Amino acid sequence: MNFTKVLRTAVKSLALNPLRTFLTLLGIIIGVAAVIALMSVGSATTSSVTSRIQGLGTNLLVISPGQSVQNGVSQGLGTAQSLTDKDVAALQKLSVLSAVAPDQTSRAQVVYGSTNYQTVLEGSTPDLFSVRNLSLAAGRPFNLVEEQHAANVAVIGSTVAQNIFGNQSPVGKTIWINGLAFQVIGELTTQGSSGATNNDDRIIIPLTTLQNHFTGSTNPNVIYASAASGQDMTRAQQEVELTLRQSHGLSYTQSDDFVITNQSTLLDTLQGVTQTLQSFLGGIAGISLLVGGIGIMNIMLVSVTERTREIGLRKALGATRSAVLKQFLVESALVGLLGGVIGIAVGAVTASVLGRVMNTAVQVNVSAVWIAFVVSLVVGIGFGIYPAFRAARLSPINALRYE
């Protein structure tokens, strides 16, 4: 029998029991569709987060205080007050860094006319704008003179502007922060949120102003630094670490009481998370394909039993073992393939619907499609082998006498 004949026979026998065939396919369809949809949405999310992180600037170093330990219990990152203005001065002397921006945050009650608004108050040096890639939608950032004189000037985030001023232009207006009058000199362009923090819901004022009127402390909560252009990030990070260890007077047996992160470590972390996620999804896919495969095997075994007499007849007419084997293998491969193809289609549709709902540009992962295609074919053949062998090994006489 040539291959088209075998294929036609297989199609015919599958078409004989459409409902049963569909239910058998369903196992594979669900598995494959889940993989395609999740992989596509997963990689779309990853790439959007990746590009956002890269947008923050790849030469950014973030120095945070370490954990404070109370009664042997670690209190979490940033709980120690280990960074000082002395550290900032030391870092500013480093040639590997092009800019250093110490940063303090506090909460603020803002009043404008009859509007009351709660937001984050952030104090830093003018360098913050370059170090954090902050651009302005209107007005200007504060300058060194204003910083040195602790001027009451403020740059506000777009969410704050929206909430306080509505559609009015905020630049030049006077707002009251915790009872002090501030002149709004600039408005940030919309940044978007990173994780749970909304970067547009804050007011930035000179560090000195924040220290004098609000926090009363000279210790920054965090220090942002830019590596000088062309600098190796790893070297810059090492020098920062060394400088801070000296400035903190740490002996070589003591570990760092601060943490330095840069965007590449963040990206690494993200990649790790993505990998874990993908292998997790792969695991789910594997299990559902396994279940689908067992379904195929089950149905093929039923089919072999049902068609025992037919197998006997074919053997009496001259079918060899390999001909019978081929017939049943093609049938189960077809089930796998059909399930795979339908599953890919269903998965692609699901992915694009999810993409629309989540408002991200979802692209169907081409390698996932190929993998799904091949895997479903392999599952079809793999789980069809045993039933096909059972059929091929039937002796013609037992098959013919079978009731």
Added chain:
Amino acid sequence: MSLLKLEGVSKCYDMAGEVFYAVKDVHVSVEPGDFVAIMGPSGSGKSTMMHLMGLLDTPTTGEVWIEDIPTSKLLERELAMLRNQKIGFVFQSFNLLPRTSALENVALPLWYAKVSDGEALSRAAAALRRVGLDPEAKGANHPNQLSGGQQQRVAIARALVTAPSLILADEPTGNLDSKATDDILALFQSLNDEGTTIVMVTHEEYVGKHAKRIIRFRDGRIESDEQVENRLRRMEVAQ
């Protein structure tokens, strides 16, 4: 040269520790052009014997020869080829593939013989014509769209299509009425006249009388093996 020869062939089954002989120490040979009826009471081993002759079953002891080929040492693949080329089977319950056209049913053995599609179909049409069925009119019918007699004709056409030296038929008229029985017997006789060797299992004396030779079975052994006196002849009538 005998077309078929059984030498000391036995087939036994182990029934709950007891050995049961369905066929016991049978010696028989079938010559080209023969028309043999195998007769005997139910359970005497007729079908078993026919399955052994057709290489569908393997004897417990003894040797089955097909045209001087001893078959006990052959591989499964070689047996399949002999069944395909040398032997045509006709069964009591027709055993046609359901939801498959008459023409395709007849062509099936040729497909297993790797004959090209076009040639297989034209030879299948010729075989249908030979058994008195018009391939144009009935070739596309599925088995459930044919009468019992027509189905058995299709089955005979399928047995004929590879031009085998031997046709083995197990109760070919068992499911047919007397008219259809006569038609099938006439067909067998005319095929035999043309040189096809036929071995036919039956338990009806009337059917057996149409053969040239009757082998009677009892308890798995040959009881008698005689030429038929007063052989009945049927003329083929156009369908």
